[in-house]
Amino acid sequence: DAGITQSxxxxxxxxxxxxxxxxxxxxxxxxxxxxxxxxxxxxxxxxYSYGVKDTDKGEVSDGYSVSRSKTEDFLLTLESATSSxxxxxxxxxxxxxxxxxxxxxxxxLLVL
Amino acid sequence: EDQVTQSPEALRLQEGExxxxxxxxxxxxxxxxxxxxxxxxxxxxxxxTLYSAGEEKEKERLKATLTKKExxxxxxxxKPEDSATYLCAVQGGSNYKLTFGKGTLLTxxx
Numbered sequence: 001d002a003g004i005t006q007s008x009x010x011x012x013x014x015x016x017x018x019x020x021x022x023x024x025x026x027x028x029x030x031x032x033x034x035x036x037x038x039x040x041x042x043x044x045x046x047x048y049s050y051g052v053k054d055t056d057k058g059e060v061s062d063g064y065s066v067s068r069s070k071t072e073d074f075l076l077t078l079e080s081a082t083s084s085x086x087x088x089x090x091x092x093x094x095x096x097x098x099x100x101x102x103x104x105x106x107x108x109l110l111v112l
Numbered sequence: 113e114d115q116v117t118q119s120p121e122a123l124r125l126q127e128g129e130x131x132x133x134x135x136x137x138x139x140x141x142x143x144x145x146x147x148x149x150x151x152x153x154x155x156x157x158x159x160x161t162l163y164s165a166g167e168e169k170e171k172e173r174l175k176a177t178l179t180k181k182e183x184x185x186x187x188x189x190x191k192p193e194d195s196a197t198y199l200c201a202v203q204g205g206s207n208y209k210l211t212f213g214k215g216t217l218l219t220x221x222x
Contacts (some may be wrong), residue, residue: 041214042212042213043156043199043210048208048209099143100161101146103157
């Protein structure tokens with residue numbers, strides 16, 4: 001357990017509504033990541049952060065935005081949810097000298 | 113672009129039947145190759161990091177090895193509790209991102 005919590009753990013929403021997922025860490029790690037996991041695709045990076053207010057895009061960033069106003073929280077926002085964004089979302093932090101990423105428990109999102 | 117291919121997609125073993133999972137990769141300047149275990153409904157759990165060809169790491173019944181083109185996760189005398197999806201990922205030389213394979217679903221029958 002790398003001290004990562006994600007909220008909510010499950011969410012059902014409708015197409016076109018905004019959705020924000022929260023990742024919270026308790027150990028002041030600099031790097032935080034958002035991934036999505038879909039059958040047949042594996043884990044794909046959406047956005048990542050390398051410090052407060054410092055973020056960058058991953059390979060599947062379209063339709064997503066992120067914010068990091070304090071070290072411990074990294075928010076992922078779907079501005080207008082679509083059915084293609086139905087997925088399981090994982091947050092990760094990078095810790096230790098070996099640059100290992102540790103994952104949170106995930107958020108299961110269903111967009112109807 | 114970094115690429116990771118894992119094989120087989122699924123593997124079914126009898127308890128005690130040893131086998132290996134494969135992770136083939138292409139990357140520009142390997143910074144690390146990572147193995148994770150993922151149980152249904154949970155986040156990936158870190159197992160090993162390998163950095164250079166010839167390196168090996170062990171944990172209980174698992175042993176990970178690395179060459180310049182692939183990594184193997186050897187499972188010796190598996191037990192039903194080893195059933196999970198095993199994920200492989202690489203980190204290239206000039207970025208802080210992991211590229212994941214699609215995973216191998218391992219089922220160990222008692």
